[in-house]
Amino acid sequence: MATIIEGIGATTSSLNSDRFQLPSRRSFSERKGRFFSVRSEGKVIGGSRGGNVSPLVTNAVATKGDSSTASTSAKPGHEVLLFEALREGLDEEMMRDPTVCVMGEDVGHYGGSYKVTKGLAEKYGDLRVLDTPIAENSFTGMGIGAAMTGLRPVIEGMNMGFLLLAFNQISNNCGMLHYTSGGQFKIPVVIRGPGGVGRQLGAEHSQRLESYFQSIPGIQMVACSTPYNAKGLIKAAIRSENPVIFFEHVLLYNLKERIPDEEYVLSLEEAEMVRPGEHVTILTYSRMRYHVMQAAKTLVNKGYDPEVIDIRSLKPFDLYRIGNSVRKTHRVLIVEECMRTGGIGASLTAAITENFHDYLDAPIVCLSSQDVPTPYAGTLEEWTVVQPAQIVTAVEQLCASCHVDCIDYSKDYTWPNQNKKLLEVSSCNTDTVLFSTLLPNMDSFLSMQTDFSHESLVDCVFTLDMNLSECEPKADFKQNKLADFGTVAKLGTVNSKPSFNLNNENSSIAHACALDMSL
Amino acid sequence: MALSHVATTSRSQLLKPLTIISSSLRHPISTDTTPITVETSVPFTGHKCEPPSRTVETNPQELLTFFKDMALMRRMEIAADSLYKAKLIRGFCHLYDGQEAVAVGMEAALTKKDCIITAYRDHCIFLGRGGTLLESFAELMGRKDGCSRGKGGSMHFYKKEGGFYGGHGIVGAQVPLGCGLAFAQKYSKDENVTFALYGDGAANQGQLFEALNMAALWDLPAILVCENNHYGMGTAEWRAAKSPAYYKRGDYVPGLKVDGMDALAVKQACKFAKEHALKNGPIVNFSPVDTLETTLVELLEMDTYRYHGHSMSDPGSTYRTRDEISGVRQERDPIERIRKLILAHDLATEKELKDIEKEFRKDVDEAIAAAKESPMPDPSELFTNIYVKDCGLEVYGVDRKEVKTMLP
Numbered sequence: 001m002a003t004i005i006e007g008i009g010a011t012t013s014s015l016n017s018d019r020f021q022l023p024s025r026r027s028f029s030e031r032k033g034r035f036f037s038v039r040s041e042g043k044v045i046g047g048s049r050g051g052n053v054s055p056l057v058t059n060a061v062a063t064k065g066d067s068s069t070a071s072t073s074a075k076p077g078h079e080v081l082l083f084e085a086l087r088e089g090l091d092e093e094m095m096r097d098p099t100v101c102v103m104g105e106d107v108g109h110y111g112g113s114y115k116v117t118k119g120l121a122e123k124y125g126d127l128r129v130l131d132t133p134i135a136e137n138s139f140t141g142m143g144i145g146a147a148m149t150g151l152r153p154v155i156e157g158m159n160m161g162f163l164l165l166a167f168n169q170i171s172n173n174c175g176m177l178h179y180t181s182g183g184q185f186k187i188p189v190v191i192r193g194p195g196g197v198g199r200q201l202g203a204e205h206s207q208r209l210e211s212y213f214q215s216i217p218g219i220q221m222v223a224c225s226t227p228y229n230a231k232g233l234i235k236a237a238i239r240s241e242n243p244v245i246f247f248e249h250v251l252l253y254n255l256k257e258r259i260p261d262e263e264y265v266l267s268l269e270e271a272e273m274v275r276p277g278e279h280v281t282i283l284t285y286s287r288m289r290y291h292v293m294q295a296a297k298t299l300v301n302k303g304y305d306p307e308v309i310d311i312r313s314l315k316p317f318d319l320y321r322i323g324n325s326v327r328k329t330h331r332v333l334i335v336e337e338c339m340r341t342g343g344i345g346a347s348l349t350a351a352i353t354e355n356f357h358d359y360l361d362a363p364i365v366c367l368s369s370q371d372v373p374t375p376y377a378g379t380l381e382e383w384t385v386v387q388p389a390q391i392v393t394a395v396e397q398l399c400a401s402c403h404v405d406c407i408d409y410s411k412d413y414t415w416p417n418q419n420k421k422l423l424e425v426s427s428c429n430t431d432t433v434l435f436s437t438l439l440p441n442m443d444s445f446l447s448m449q450t451d452f453s454h455e456s457l458v459d460c461v462f463t464l465d466m467n468l469s470e471c472e473p474k475a476d477f478k479q480n481k482l483a484d485f486g487t488v489a490k491l492g493t494v495n496s497k498p499s500f501n502l503n504n505e506n507s508s509i510a511h512a513c514a515l516d517m518s519l
Numbered sequence: 520m521a522l523s524h525v526a527t528t529s530r531s532q533l534l535k536p537l538t539i540i541s542s543s544l545r546h547p548i549s550t551d552t553t554p555i556t557v558e559t560s561v562p563f564t565g566h567k568c569e570p571p572s573r574t575v576e577t578n579p580q581e582l583l584t585f586f587k588d589m590a591l592m593r594r595m596e597i598a599a600d601s602l603y604k605a606k607l608i609r610g611f612c613h614l615y616d617g618q619e620a621v622a623v624g625m626e627a628a629l630t631k632k633d634c635i636i637t638a639y640r641d642h643c644i645f646l647g648r649g650g651t652l653l654e655s656f657a658e659l660m661g662r663k664d665g666c667s668r669g670k671g672g673s674m675h676f677y678k679k680e681g682g683f684y685g686g687h688g689i690v691g692a693q694v695p696l697g698c699g700l701a702f703a704q705k706y707s708k709d710e711n712v713t714f715a716l717y718g719d720g721a722a723n724q725g726q727l728f729e730a731l732n733m734a735a736l737w738d739l740p741a742i743l744v745c746e747n748n749h750y751g752m753g754t755a756e757w758r759a760a761k762s763p764a765y766y767k768r769g770d771y772v773p774g775l776k777v778d779g780m781d782a783l784a785v786k787q788a789c790k791f792a793k794e795h796a797l798k799n800g801p802i803v804n805f806s807p808v809d810t811l812e813t814t815l816v817e818l819l820e821m822d823t824y825r826y827h828g829h830s831m832s833d834p835g836s837t838y839r840t841r842d843e844i845s846g847v848r849q850e851r852d853p854i855e856r857i858r859k860l861i862l863a864h865d866l867a868t869e870k871e872l873k874d875i876e877k878e879f880r881k882d883v884d885e886a887i888a889a890a891k892e893s894p895m896p897d898p899s900e901l902f903t904n905i906y907v908k909d910c911g912l913e914v915y916g917v918d919r920k921e922v923k924t925m926l927p
Contacts, residue, residue, distance in 0.1 A: 101706065127706060133736070135729035138695035142733065145699020148684055149634070151706060172689055173696060180675040181685065182668035183904040218905050241907035 077260045083253040085227035086116045089234035090154065092263060094124055097152065100238055103130040103143055104156030104193075113158050114194060114253050140166035140191065144173045144243075147187045152238060160195030160247065161207035174243045175218035190237045192246035196287055196337055197385050199251070203373035206381075210314050211343040213245055221314040222268055223247040223286045227257040229312060232266030240268060247314070249287045271318035273325075277307030279399050280331040283322060283348060285311045288335045288386060295391035304395055306333075314344055322348075323356050330361040331398045335386055340368040365394050551579040555864060559784035560856070566766050568773030568817075571791040575783040579866045581627065585782045586857045588626070589619040590876050592643040593854060594883045595652060596827075599642065599659060602887065603831045608659045611688075612673045615643040617780075617826040620853035621746055622647045624785025625714060628793060632709070636684040636697040637716035639674035640746075640825075644716070648681035652886035653893075662893035669896040670904070691717060691724030694743065698730040701741035712740040712796045714789070720751025722765050735772050735814040740796040742789075743769075744819045746779065752829040753838045766820035773814070779823030780851040792817040824851065 080088065094100045101124075102117055108131040111118035121129040132139040136157060143153035157163040163170065170191065177185050197206040210221055220242050224230035230248070237244035274289065275296060284292045289310045296306050307325055311318060326332055332352055334345040345366040352364055367386045374384055554576050563570035596616040602608045615622070618640070625635065626647040637644050642655055650666060658665025659673055667675050667686075674688040684700060687693040697715025704711050721727060722745050734741040745765040749756050756763040766774030773795070777788040796815050824847045828835025835844070861867050 099706075127737075130737075133729070133732055135726070135733065138698070138726045138729035138733060141692060141695025141726065142699035142702055142730065145636070145684070145696030146703040146706070147699070148696070149700055149703040151703045168689055168692055169695065173687070173692060177685075178907060179904045180667055180671040181677040181679075181904075182666065182670055183907075184667070184677050184679040185684075186907050188907075220906075 075258055077258045079256055079258050080227050080231075081253065082224075082227045082230050082248075082255045082257075083112075083114055083116045085231040085257075085259060086224075086234055086248070087118065087120070089231040090117065090238075091120060091123070093235055093238040094120070094128065097238075099150060100152045100154065101128045101130065101146075102154045102156065103132050103139055105132055105134055105158045107131060107156055112156070114248075114250075116253075117156070136162050136165040137169060141169040141173065143189050143191075144169055144177070144187055147189045147243075148177065148185045152188045152190075154190045154192060154238060157191065157193035159205055159207075159250075160193045160209045161204055163191065163193060163209060164207075164212070167212070170213065170219070170243075170245070171216045175216040178218060178242075186241050187243045188238075188241050189243045190234070190240075190246055191243070192234070192237075192248060194248045194250045194253070196247075196249040196251065197369070197374050197381065200376055200378055200381055201250070201374075202376050206374035208338045208343070208369070210245075210247055211338045211346075214315050214344060214347060219243045219245055219315065220268060221245045221247065222312055223249075223314055225249075225252065225286050225289045225310055225312070227255055228259050229266055229272060229310075231259060232264055233268065233312070235263075235265045236268045239265065244268065247286060251287055252290075269313045269316060269318055271312050271321040272310040273321065274308040274310050275306065277305040277329065279305045279329060280307065280333055280395050281322070281325040281329045282306050282308045282333045282335060282391070282395070283311050284308065284335040285314065285344070286337060288337050291386060291388050292335050292391055295388035295395070298388065298392050299395055302392075302396070304399055306395060311348070317348060317351055319351060319355060322352065323359075326352060326356045327359045330359055332360065332364045333391070333394055333398055334364065334366040334368075335391055336366070336368050337385060338368055339371045340366070341371050343368050362398055365398055367391065367394055549580060549583060551866075552581075554578050555582070557783055557860060559778065559787065560781045560851075561778050561784075563784070563788065564766070564776040566764075566769070566774035566776075566818075567771070568775065568795070570775055571787050575787045577783055577786075579861075579864070582857060582861055582864075582866060585623050585627070586854065586861060586872065587875060587879075588623045588647065589782070589854045589857065591652075591879045591882070592616075592619045592622065592646055594876070594879045595642065595646065595655060598883045598887060599656075600827065600831070602656070602659065607891070608673065608831075609661075610672055611639065612659065612831040613640040613829065614827040614831070615640050615825070617847070617852070618746060618748060618821075618823045619643055620782040620856075621716075621744075621779050621785055621821045621823055623853075624782040624787075625744075625789045627782075627786040628789035629714070630711070631680075631682050632711045633793070634682045634684055634697075634700045634704070634711070634713040635716065636693050636700060636713065637686070638690065638693055638718060638721065639686070639688055640718070641674070641676045641686045645676040645678060645683055645686070648678050648683035650676065650678050650681065650683070652883060653889050656887050656890035657893045660890055660893075661895065662890060663896045663900075664890065664893040668900060668904075670900065691721040691726050693717065694721070694724070694727045695730040697743070698734045698739055698741050701734060701739035702737070705737070705739055710797055712742055712793050714742050714744055714792075716744045716746055718751065719745060719747040719749060719756045719763070719765060720754070720759065721745075722747075722768060723751075723760055731769055731772060731816065731818070735769075735816045738815045740815065742792045742796055742817045742819060743772075744821060746821050746823055748823050748825045750825075750829070750838065753833065755838065764820075766818055769816070769818035771814060772816050772818050774818040774820065776820045776822065778851075779821030780847075780853045781856060782853055785821060788819055788821075792819055 090100075090102065094102075102120065104112075104117075106113055107117040108121035108126055108129045110131075111121075117129060121131075132142075140155055140157075140163070143155040146153050157166070174187055174189060174191070177187055195207060195209055197208075210223065213219065213221060220237075220240065222233050222237060222244060224233050224246070234246060237246050271283075274293065282292050282296075289308070292306075292308055296308060299306050307329055309321060309325055311322065334348055336343060336345040338344045340346070345368050349364045349366050353360070367390060369386065370384045372384055375381055555578055557575050557577055559573045559575060562573045593616050596614045599608060599612060599614060603612045622643045625644075629635070631649065635644060635648060642659075645655060645666065646652070653664060654666040655676070657663070658667055658669060658671060658676060661669045661672065663669055665671070667677060671677070671686065674686060676686040677683060684696065685693065687696070694715050694717055697713050700715075701713040704713060715730075717724075717727065727743070731743060733739070734743075747756065747763075747765055751759050762768060764776075766776040768774070775788055775792070778784045795817050798815060826835075826844055826848060827833075858872055861872065862869065
């Protein structure tokens with residue numbers, strides 16, 4: 001159909017008909033939701049269908065059945081630091097099952113370099129909490145050999161990076177023995193240790209091994225992030241019949257949280273919903289969870305509603321929870337500490353794209369550490385890792401490329417023969433303006449790009465002439481209200497798709513405004 | 520120690536009156552346990568320990584068992600050779616012929632509760648531990664009836680009930696595993712030992728010394744056995760090791776050098792090593808030994824030889840002369856030695872022994888035929904045994920279009 005835009009009070013427009021974009025069909029019914037819209041001045045307008053706006057969950061740490069307003073004195077459970085939670089988990093499992101033993105460097109008399117195994121050697125003896133010499137390859141091999149006969153060793157690498165020396169044992173013997181023996185031998189080991197970028201520890205002690213181990217068949221990988229899930233996951237890992245590589249993070253050992261007194265075991269393959277939301281799914285794990293939650297605070301203030309999921313299980317991915325989230329929000333941001341190349345994010349991107357491509361409105365954005373050895377200097381080290389500000393920018397970019405679900409067509413217009421459409425530009429700050437409108441049959445919309453200079457467009461009203469005769473409106477179209485979303489987004493400057501912004505106002509005139517950056 | 524499936528047939532054969540000459544002097548050999556004293560070919564050489572005596576006690580039953588076991592192993596390896604050349608066995612195939620005495624002598628000194636772990640030259644040790652011919656050939660040919668369901672191959676023979684822990688492809692990686700087996704034995708306080716076998720090529724691996732250190736430190740009941748066939752694939756030992764005296768390489772660990780072509784010497788040495796390893800009995804309160812002098816670990820070096828090349832793709836003659844091979848075969852062949860002993864002590868006639876070998880030839884051919892009948896593994900077997908239950912992983916086919924299976 002031919003469309004003509006008349007710009008009122010604007011310079012001559014040049015329509016670039018090459019830039020038509022017809023996005024894929026989506027059904028309206030899937031887009032119901034509740035979220036907030038913020039005008040450019042910063043006022044928050046509640047757009048909830050149901051009525052009142054409920055408080056956002058801004059806790060960085062998700063606790064079981066806990067709400068942020070509960071008083072501390074009446075709370076059940078006890079407070080622990082993360083390393084204490086791990087120790088509790090280990091202690092409980094060693095008490096429960098005499099075949100569980102721990103081996104590693106300095107785990108016994110020294111108490112563990114991060115105090116995870118403190119006190120265990122006094123309690124269980126030197127055989128069950130074994131101080132090994134510095135020979136990662138062989139004591140990992142030893143643990144695997146012991147597991148073949150029925151013990152359940154927990155092998156500690158003092159730093160995950162040291163386990164590179166044991167890669168052969170982990171890959172060939174740990175991962176593959178169950179398969180190559182035709183099922184005769186089980187290897188119920190847990191290989192655990194702290195990894196990740198710490199505080200200026202240097203390149204060799206800041207490694208993220210999850211990307212190297214992830215393709216070994218036969219193993220499972222989990223990453224803990226809170227005291228609650230650390231204890232639950234280590235117990236599950238020890239009880240699992242499969243070899244589990246348990247990733248901890250050097251900087252998370254001193255997190256404090258209240259955990260239940262009673263025994264609990266978490267599922268190894270499940271992801272954790274940290275903060276439900278509507279606009280974007282942020283997938284993360286380990287330390288980056290906290291950067292994401294910090295960014296989430298900023299994002300909420302800006303009017304976004306991110307859904308944060310701590311994936312926990314790095315192999316296999318909990319595609320059930322992730323998929324449902326993607327189906328809800330249609331936008332995915334992955335924030336990880338791995339390197340960009342071949343990291344967990346890369347695999348997750350591939351998995352989501354393969355399985356949930358139809359649900360995605362925008363390409364998956366994966367924020368990872370830089371592909372560099374971690375430098376020693378503090379400022380440089382900060383720049384290798386994803387920071388909250390970058391997460392905020394990424395979410396803004398991602399959400400800005402959203403599409404309008406429906407437009408409220410004023411009662412002034414009658415359908416289907418109306419071929420004039422009012423579009424208003426409410427703000428723009430870039431060189432090109434994109435006008436979008438939803439076609440009356442609600443199945444697709446049309447967006448075009450023009451080359452107006454932006455100053456002239458502010459507060460302009462444009463009419464869009466469309467030949468709509470061939471369109472069939474939906475029966476309930478006139479009743480459709482404006483979708484309650486739309487935020488003023490300050491878009492970034494590079495590589496963002498042309499997008500528009502819908503401003504939810506009291507007026508019934510649809511506003512479509514587009515802000516785009518120079519492409 | 521007799522391989523179960525041949526035991527009944529050969530026993531029944533041998534109980535028949537065999538020859539008329541001096542039949543009154545001949546007992547039924549298979550159950551005869553009158554002790555015979557034999558001297559080993561060469562004395563043992565010890566390192567930091569008192570070597571056992573040269574004089575070995577044996578009996579006709581044992582000698583005949585040795586002969587039968589070794590003859591079967593030899594036959595199996597030769598048959599595997601022809602199967603490989605017929606392209607029924609693919610990939611890697613490392614043959615053990617010439618080294619049978621080590622497998623058989625070790626079995627005589629151990630029980631099935633003791634653990635043996637070795638590298639990739641594992642077919643005969645698998646047989647010794649209770650594996651059947653059918654399982655071996657089926658696994659070699661990648662069939663469903665193989666010991667590892669066809670998914671392991673030549674280098675991954677395992678037998679859990681027989682205490683045989685494989686079967687490992689990476690050189691030297693099995694030694695830390697062996698120490699782990701010993702650790703578990705010590706942990707559970709059962710009075711068993713682990714024999715971790717490796718070759719002269721693997722003797723230069725660092726993880727071996729790491730494992731040895733840990734085993735000696737914690738008094739693990741581990742015996743490390745170096746099957747020194749003098750060639751690490753194509754490299755002679757003197758070209759790879761500064762010190763080819765592998766039994767001395769343990770330094771603080773007592774070592775013993777054994778003639779690996781003499782099954783009785785191997786048996787004596789392994790018995791000695793097992794007793795040494797269990798000397799102090801299970802330790803109730805674990806405390807690391809803090810003196811250098813006492814260590815329960817033992818390092819055995821078996822001076823043996825392989826007739827074939829390193830594997831089937833290695834002719835075996837580019838780095839050694841054919842004269843050397845035939846020389847060893849004439850002078851030190853383990854089966855010949857036992858055969859001479861049997862004949863010298865009048866335990867059987869030449870013809871009987873030949874009959875036994877013919878019988879085994881037939882058994883091996885039958886097993887091969889049965890293994891050929893065995894089907895290839897089902898395609899769904901591709902995804903079994905990756906995990907032990909627990910995961911709800913979905914696995915897609917290569918085209919990613921359909922879910923092929925749900926990993927258990």
